[in-house]
Amino acid sequence: MTKPLALTMGDPGGIGPDIAIKAWLERTRRGVPPFLLLASPELIRDRAERLGVELSLVTSTPAEAVEIFSRALPVLPLKSPVPLACGTASVESAAAVIEAIDRGVDLTISGAVAAVVTNPIAKEPLLKAGFPHPGHTDYLGVLAAAHTGTASTAVMMLWSKELAVVPVTVHIPLAKVPAVLTADLIVETARITSHDLSTRFGIPSPRLAFCGLNPHAGEGGTLGSEEQDIIIPAIARLRIEGINASGPYPADTMFHADARTGYDAVIAMYHDQALIPLKTLAFDSGVNVTLGLPFVRTSPDHGTAFKIAGTGQAKADSLIEALKLADRIAAAAP
Numbered sequence: 001m002t003k004p005l006a007l008t009m010g011d012p013g014g015i016g017p018d019i020a021i022k023a024w025l026e027r028t029r030r031g032v033p034p035f036l037l038l039a040s041p042e043l044i045r046d047r048a049e050r051l052g053v054e055l056s057l058v059t060s061t062p063a064e065a066v067e068i069f070s071r072a073l074p075v076l077p078l079k080s081p082v083p084l085a086c087g088t089a090s091v092e093s094a095a096a097v098i099e100a101i102d103r104g105v106d107l108t109i110s111g112a113v114a115a116v117v118t119n120p121i122a123k124e125p126l127l128k129a130g131f132p133h134p135g136h137t138d139y140l141g142v143l144a145a146a147h148t149g150t151a152s153t154a155v156m157m158l159w160s161k162e163l164a165v166v167p168v169t170v171h172i173p174l175a176k177v178p179a180v181l182t183a184d185l186i187v188e189t190a191r192i193t194s195h196d197l198s199t200r201f202g203i204p205s206p207r208l209a210f211c212g213l214n215p216h217a218g219e220g221g222t223l224g225s226e227e228q229d230i231i232i233p234a235i236a237r238l239r240i241e242g243i244n245a246s247g248p249y250p251a252d253t254m255f256h257a258d259a260r261t262g263y264d265a266v267i268a269m270y271h272d273q274a275l276i277p278l279k280t281l282a283f284d285s286g287v288n289v290t291l292g293l294p295f296v297r298t299s300p301d302h303g304t305a306f307k308i309a310g311t312g313q314a315k316a317d318s319l320i321e322a323l324k325l326a327d328r329i330a331a332a333a334p
């Protein structure tokens, strides 16, 4: 029998509970793979009530979840208290938010579930509660390293049928990007991307196209030196290793339809350079996938959308794509 996916509740005040309920309701029509929701049953019942949905919910172990999924939403209760928040973030939720991630990863590593899919979390309340990581991606790298005993770099990729993008620097202030960007970091990010696109996504020799950092990719060094000093040497190193790397290209002309036929993924130098084109082209179908981990993790491409939590406006499309992609790449795991 197939294993379920573990789905974390995300921030309980955000739209995670809404879209988990919607994804379960859509399970047959849209072929949603079975998942076990890591949450408080009270929160999910409360949200279903706000949405005006009659929901069958059953507390479940991972082993029972696949069988239950066809008739009820299987929920694995959390130990930490979960405030019945809707529409606001709260520091009081932090312990439960982190517990759901930890348990999702533990269940995946132990083989009880096929992969972990995370609902969106708000970073600010977690940071205020003392959680030192700027997002799931970094934290998953730390959990993976603790599990394997070796340092593990987690790489963020936003994937869709139209476009896949990987930001080399992620959740740091824009002003710090030039200082953090090094040839070593670019090479490591690209190596992991090439490896995982090949092993998990079945692309034999992934074509990686690199953005420049500066306008016009530096215009031969007249509009900035990072291309000459950092990006071009990094690409040269990757080519020597046999990685199909090209660029750096001016970022403003890399994302139109013709340009997108020339690569399998874009390696971008900072967060918005990568995520603006992805979310513009594929907001409803984009999936956030963490590469470089010894387990599979995906997530919808959007955030907590507090304003529309409990209103029925949140779409579950990106979450459904994240569940389907996790199921597919977990089955292909090396």
Ligand SMILES: NC(=O)c1ccc[n+]([C@@H]2O[C@H](COP(=O)([O-])OP(=O)(O)OC[C@H]3O[C@@H](n4cnc5c(N)ncnc54)[C@H](O)[C@@H]3O)[C@@H](O)[C@H]2O)c1
Pocket: 015, 019, 119, 120, 121, 122, 123, 124, 136, 288, 299, 300, 301, 302, 303, 304, 305, 306, 307, 308, 313, 314, 315, 316, 317
């Ligand atoms: N995977 C994650 O954990 C993740 C990803 C992105 C942002 N975030 C966090 O989410 C919080 C809010 O971020 P934001 O406002 O920049 O982005 P957001 O994605 O939450 O919202 C942006 C806009 O898109 C709308 N939207 C988002 N998801 C939607 C959906 N499923 N259906 C319909 N409309 C939807 C929102 O209502 C809003 O108008 C921040 O704290 C951020 O750190 C978390």
Ligand SMILES: N[C@H](C(=O)O)[C@H](O)COP(=O)(O)O
Pocket: 134, 135, 136, 137, 138, 156, 271, 275, 288, 299, 301, 302, 303
């Ligand atoms: N940068 C991501 C986005 O905007 O979609 C997001 O914040 C999620 O990051 P984590 O997967 O690291 O939580």
